[in-house]
Amino acid sequence: xxxxxxxxxxxxDEGKGRMVDYLTDKYDIVVRYQGGGNAGHTVINNSGKFAxxxxxxxxxxxGVVNVLGNGVALDxxxxxxxxxxxxxxGVSVTPQNLxxxxxxxxxxxxxxxxxxxxxxxxxxxxxxxxxxxxxxFYSDKYQKKTVMAGExxxxxxxxxxxxxxxxxxxxxxxxxxxxxxxxxxxxEKWISDYCEKIKPFVCDTASFLRNxxxxxxxxxxxxxxxxxxxxxxxIYPYTTSSNTTAAFAPVGSGLTTAKIDDVVGVVxxxxxxxxxxxxxCEMFGEEAQKLRDAGGEYGAKTGRPRRVGPIDLxxxxxxxxxxxxxxxxxxxxxVLSSMEKIPVCVKYSIDGKETDKFPFPTLLGGAKPxxxxxxxxxxxxxxxxxxxxxxxxxxxxxxxxxxxxxxxIGYVSVGPERESMIIR
Ligand code: GDP
Numbered sequence: 001x002x003x004x005x006x007x008x009x010x011x012x013d014e015g016k017g018r019m020v021d022y023l024t025d026k027y028d029i030v031v032r033y034q035g036g037g038n039a040g041h042t043v044i045n046n047s048g049k050f051a052x053x054x055x056x057x058x059x060x061x062x063g064v065v066n067v068l069g070n071g072v073a074l075d076x077x078x079x080x081x082x083x084x085x086x087x088x089x090g091v092s093v094t095p096q097n098l099x100x101x102x103x104x105x106x107x108x109x110x111x112x113x114x115x116x117x118x119x120x121x122x123x124x125x126x127x128x129x130x131x132x133x134x135x136x137f138y139s140d141k142y143q144k145k146t147v148m149a150g151e152x153x154x155x156x157x158x159x160x161x162x163x164x165x166x167x168x169x170x171x172x173x174x175x176x177x178x179x180x181x182x183x184x185x186x187x188e189k190w191i192s193d194y195c196e197k198i199k200p201f202v203c204d205t206a207s208f209l210r211n212x213x214x215x216x217x218x219x220x221x222x223x224x225x226x227x228x229x230x231x232x233x234x235i236y237p238y239t240t241s242s243n244t245t246a247a248f249a250p251v252g253s254g255l256t257t258a259k260i261d262d263v264v265g266v267v268x269x270x271x272x273x274x275x276x277x278x279x280x281c282e283m284f285g286e287e288a289q290k291l292r293d294a295g296g297e298y299g300a301k302t303g304r305p306r307r308v309g310p311i312d313l314x315x316x317x318x319x320x321x322x323x324x325x326x327x328x329x330x331x332x333x334x335v336l337s338s339m340e341k342i343p344v345c346v347k348y349s350i351d352g353k354e355t356d357k358f359p360f361p362t363l364l365g366g367a368k369p370x371x372x373x374x375x376x377x378x379x380x381x382x383x384x385x386x387x388x389x390x391x392x393x394x395x396x397x398x399x400x401x402x403x404x405x406x407x408x409i410g411y412v413s414v415g416p417e418r419e420s421m422i423i424r
Contacts, residue, residue, distance in 0.1 A: 004262040005246035008226025009319035011273040014266040015331035017041020020057035027220040030058030033252030034242040035224030036073030038132035070103035071252020076194035101205040102150025111136040117177040138241035206254030221249035227319035238277025265325030271309040278364035281309035281345035295335040310343035313404040318358030329411035334382045341373040382415040
């Protein structure tokens with residue numbers, strides 16, 4: 001038996017989904033343990049091209065059981081739509097291969113509204129939320145003001161619980177934001193349109209996982225976003241509202257005794273960031289647009305252009321440390337193929353002093369990137385399948401990153417397809 005967590009090292013969108021898709025043939029179970037449908041994994045395999053938001057990327061492998069743990073933000077509406085779009089493309093989604101924790105809290109319809117209303121109120125000080133309701137959802141969860149999926153099995157208690165919450169929530173909706181209050185009728189419709197649809201998938205996943213662990217099954221834990229978006233250890237307040245680190249996997253999955261043997265940290269060969277907040281290595285203008293287009297850096301959920309920059313060794317080293325990564329998967333190496341010289345952010349300069357230590361978030365605003373250039377390889381590497389066959393400059397690029405971040409790079413991805421992978 002061996003357990004593994006696949007996590008993002010940077011700001012998210014590193015290519016975790018393709019790594020889970022690639023590695024799932026070694027695992028019996030894939031568990032999403034935090035976050036919601038606010039970001040997306042893009043997976044390309046022999047079934048087609050898919051944008052997954054909440055459903056674990058193990059859904060494409062026969063025999064793999066996918067679990068949504070108690071730590072996720074369970075949005076019944078988005079989840080049902082995601083399930084339908086997979087089924088329409090011929091992917092089987094059944095209560096056998098998708099199980100939802102009865103302890104996962106429900107993202108209620110007003111969470112999305114409140115997210116949008118608060119971003120509107122903040123105007124130019126907004127956080128760049130995807131408006132999927134994640135921050136209001138987690139705030140309410142910690143205030144104990146939402147309901148758990150398992151309550152769907154107790155309709156009378158559920159309605160009386162929601163009624164109480166609604167009374168409280170409407171105070172904020174109308175008094176703070178001046179928006180239209182929710183009615184119980186509206187919520188009844190939401191329950192029957194979406195919650196009833198996902199109900200057959202809801203079960204006691206914690207005991208399922210404990211049993212699986214006893215039987216020696218291999219479990220893969222799949223995270224959303226990356227280290228720098230971790231609520232506690234990221235670039236607060238420009239983080240997400242959950243813990244994106246591997247350390248949260250035992251709690252968010254419900255398998256509190258899980259021992260995680262391997263932490264595969266996914267790093268992109270350059271940097272991207274969605275939304276607001278400090279992004280020290282950011283590039284602008286034509287150079288940025290070229291990289292953005294070469295990498296197709298537009299959000300899977302929102303279509304928003306991602307901010308781009310060279311690989312940031314300061315942030316990446318920090319990300320590796322907080323994830324406790326045991327191995328790195330370096331993705332999108334092929335995207336850099338047309339660059340003669342490749343910029344690398346090797347240090348930050350803060351108040352005229354250079355440092356390779358990732359600073360306290362408040363200092364990030366004044367940090368400047370220290371850029372060095374390394375030789376590019378200037379040829380198509382997407383067909384290469386062994387490290388020794390990569391051009392020398394590409395091998396040097398990998399080794400340079402490995403040395404700076406202090407973690408072995410075990411996988412180099414050279415294309416979005418399942419097999420476009422070099423194992424070292
Ligand atoms: P995730 O949220 O971490 O899974 O990342 P996303 O799915 O948002 O972004 C990764 C994007 O890069 C997806 O469109 C993938 O298909 C694509 N991708 C992943 N690895 C590679 C690679 O090695 N090369 C190229 N060209 N694209 C890749």
